[in-house]
Amino acid sequence: MTTDLYQETDKTRARQARSQPPASGPASMVGQTAKVKSAAKPVVTLKEHIVEIVSDSGEGAQRCGQSFGALAARMGNGIWTVEIIPAEIQPPARSIAGASGNRIRLASDRVTNGGDEADLVVAFNEQVLLSRVRMGEIKPNGIILLESKWRNDDNAAIAESYAEVCEELSSAGYRFYEIPMEEECVKYVPDPRRGKNMFALGMLCNIYSLDLEMAREQVRFVFRKKDEKVIDLNLELLDAGHAWAEANLDLKFAIPASRPSEPQVVMNGNTALALGVVASGMEVCAMYPITPATSASHYLSDIFEKVGCVVHQAEDEIAACTFAIGASYAGKCAVTITSGPGLSLKQEGLGLAVMGEIPLVVVDVQRGGPSTGQPTKAEQGDLLAACFGGHGDAPKVVMAASSIEDCFYSVIMARKIAENFNMVVVVLSDASLATAQQPFPRPRFNEDWLAPPINQSPVQEGAKPYDWDPRTGLASRFIPGQPNGMHCLTGLAHDRGSHVAYDPDVNQEGIRRRSLKLAALQKTLKAPTLYGGDEGDLLLVGWGSTRGAIEEAVEILRAEGLRISSMHLKFLQPMASGVKELLQRFDKVMAIENNWCDSLDSELIAEDNRRYSNLAWLLRARTLVDVDCWGEVRGQPLKPGAIACAARRKLEQR
Template sequence: METKLPLVGTEAPGVEAPSKTKQVIRKDLHTVEIVSDPGEGAQKCAQIFGSVSAKMGNGVWTVEIIPAEIQPPPRVPAGASGNRVRLGSAPVTNWGDRAELVVALNEQVVLHRHRLDALEEDAIILVENMWKTHSDEDIRAQWAAAMEELSSKRYRIIEVPMQEECLKIVPDPRRGKNMFVLGILSYLHDRDLELTKEQIAHAFHRKSEEVYLRNVDLLMAGYRWAEENLDFRFEIPPTPDTRPHVVMNGNEAVALGAIAAGIELLAMYPITPATSVSHYIAEIFHKYGGILHQAEDEIAAAGVAIGASYAGKVALTVTSGPGLALKTEFIGLAVMTEIPLVVVDVQRGGPATGLPTKVEQSDLLAAIFGQPGDAPHVVMAPATIEECFYAMITARRIAETFRMPVIVLTDANLATGVAPFPRPKLDPSWVAPPPDLSPIPPGLRPYDWDPQTGLSRRFIPGTPGGMHTLTGLAHDEGSRVAYTTDVVQRGMTMRSRKLAVFQSTLKPPKVNGPEEGDLLVVGWGSTKGAIEEAVARAQAEGLKVSSLHLTFLSPLQPGLKKIFSRFKKVITVEINYSDEPDHPYITPENRRYGQLAWLLRASTLVDVDCWTRVLGEPLKPGAILEGIRQKMPKGGAS
């Protein structure tokens, strides 16, 4: 490919040559991707860039770009690893559609993103140019072919001599280019360098000062290089919100929320993408009197949590899909014995080991119905990283009030995404109150269910007058094993009744947008931001669309049927599988719906349709908008 080098690199056809005058591109929403081979630190670079941006007052949402394989060979398109960072002048709720700026450590990873349609038509691409003149002929050929393919779009491609520049500072630039790139991004977005250095110090706090200083040198080298060689900068004004904010990912929010809720024991077995909850909590839990127990397996982790809860502590276990499958029997035990328990399921792609690092919302039905036997319990789903924090407080309170497990469904998108939110003002009342250990009144039994509500007093071992045998077998009010027909029926009724009672306390969900219209989009979990952005765009196009996001999935929030009746059509938008209805083999009888759609159809008898995708990545607002257009009822568009 013939190239010209007006400043430093190649200009793709159709793009004006840069002038010496700096162009300032002002944006209210701006999406950046940093991609490399795994192990080159693109994620660390992006995390620091995202954190600094959040601390400077921008809305931020980050999403990890993770290869399917843990260690793919270098320079293969599918090995692309890194982060997308979306910045805004208002809170950012999703990862957007396409990136406008890409910094890549080789051309193959850019090619991958290009083929996935992850880049804007006129995206600016900054790419390491060492491969263009590499001694290996094959690599040079790959470079040329990639440039050819990329020229199909109006990208502006700028070659950056990263290797050459970094070699001036470090002998092995593979371990340093990411900080050079951070310097470039810091210049382009006018990031506070002192804040950036603080974040570097934080990121490398376990390393020597020499490592820190070398990284700062690389940062500054990247900054200077960009200052001297690039002719544009971006300006993304901060949000007007001046409240103090915290910046974290969803797993950190779950960990901190657990502490804020007074949860005293976390028992878990490592599983992607849930493991980092324990990494974070391990560093601080003991300071709050908490115990982190890494059990020998998922089943044992659930057992330890149930045991601790039985003994009067508030306990939590965290897992992902395959782990939830293993815990089903014990969750049933907690239901049967009416022991409060909080379970967090950080959903990933399935079935089986599926897509360990990728997002899906495919555990909904398993979470609600996965336990053998009839095991009524609560399932809820936070929609944002902030809600991951507060969900732990709510879940703990419900579990204790209704003496049943509460499963909190987050997902890989929330778990690894980073976003700022207003610093929580800790409230002592979030912490679990001490359990009631006062002597059990004579005659009171461990399952003396209130016939109306199914509720009964929680007996903690050691409470005077409370001695009883705990059993997972069918039992009567005295916790004595009993298989008689009336006892079995009564026990089942009482355990189920608690769920109905809890449902009676829930408020109907709020509709986002007009209360009536042509189409209602219903979502749950991490898709909220993308759905609401898509709905806003659809409304701007004149479509009569609203959305509704459910936090409680079992029991469902009340009033849904009434809300649905005000719309011509209702669809769910989910990250799980559903059949396309127009396939010749798919009939109204065998069509598989999205999981929430199944649930809504069953509980409301409304003909709820769905638009779902299982791409191994979060839903994009643009794609949802396209889905909305497709699903609009005939003649529905205004």
């Protein structure tokens, strides 16, 4: 067959020779020799690696990456996967904007975020590869496995572009391998565009010493809805990729894994949200399609009817919100799932639910804003909109999910709070949690998660719908069907009997009581805990999806001997008591968020015009502590390395 399967440019070889030991490998690399069937290949044992696989959309890199992640998880590795998604459904082929695929961070221990730059990338063409390089997503000396067929493409422009990129990247110090994936695949399939991904999966299994038999099971599972022929073909490709890598690559890693003692589930944040809705006992989800929230509703639509419940696709976001309000008012606490633009449209409805004291759960899977912004990208820009977005004084509960597991439990907790306090509860997730996968302990269903049956017993004669408790602000909730409970709920200011209030004292009282409920809830919240030390020079404060990255940054910096800790807030409104005291234990405090804040380095920016990040505004107002902030709006999850850099700079400031 071909003798030039293993093509490398001379320059790459030279570079490799220069840089291989020890600089090319991650710091944690420990050289080891393992028994390989034929020629003994050195197996490098690693604590963790970050792998990316990218292609044009439709070439299956997503499926390859997801299967690889699931397989590693089944072997007992900690994993975190991040989808690489083009914004368009059919982006042009071979374009920088069209890169589609998956990042898989796999490790010996539990992984809480997507990590920094990738150690190894498999790319189906040089343009999608270039997109990841240009974005700084690949380690400077990282390993690149690139489909080589473009070198001899009939289209001279393509061949030239390929050669240029190869030249550029190999001279930039990457360990560069050209792989004849297509050439190998055509031996098995007529259209190698379909199937190349399984060849790549086979290669990766070989490179990372994953169990080939388990990989075969995974492939059978992935194609379980296809016929036997398709499954066999893909198994052949998997084996071919595995064998090819064994014969031709000098790459062999092992990331020791340990099987968990408890059953684990592996899923993404939106799936966890949807399962949380089922587990909460809510019966109605009203939604309108919006990225990146919709996949939660897709999955829910698939399973909700099995428990006799309904996903209602409304005509617009406003209708989705008010439909949910109607269902909740009638005793069937409902959820509406959306993203930023939808949250903006729902705001008037949320104000009505606050005014009428109707329980409601709102899930906002945040994306880049403002306006249409970056629909498929991660950002945490909606915190203040969630807290203060509506007109007038409309106190709502705002909480954030900080991991995939937390997406599941947050929805259950949100419904409980909504119904116990007759309040609107907003659960914030974001695009990075929505599509990321991570294993977590399989939840054990608990009937306490569910709502009690709706109350249809007669209301006591003379009782009032808004009999606000003077201490807590809590009132009853009369549900249609309850005899003697008849009243007209209104968005107008109203008295205890729900009569329209024209009296200034009544308006003042209503607003006071509704506000009081937040304080009552706050009294039930536990103080946040510190990650790292109990005091020190710098405290990083975060919320939502950034938890894993912030805590990893803290570990990195503490290993360097820095006195640094972090605190992660689940409840943003109300904020648990004790936050101020915790902030005061540290010399400096900095909020770390995936949203915008002005940098004091800018010429025009000074303390009196600086716009802070979302949480920093809240913390400064709440605690009067001089909270600084650092954030990025690059449309991707914050990286632990970048957070660590920002923290180091903060510590160096005087």
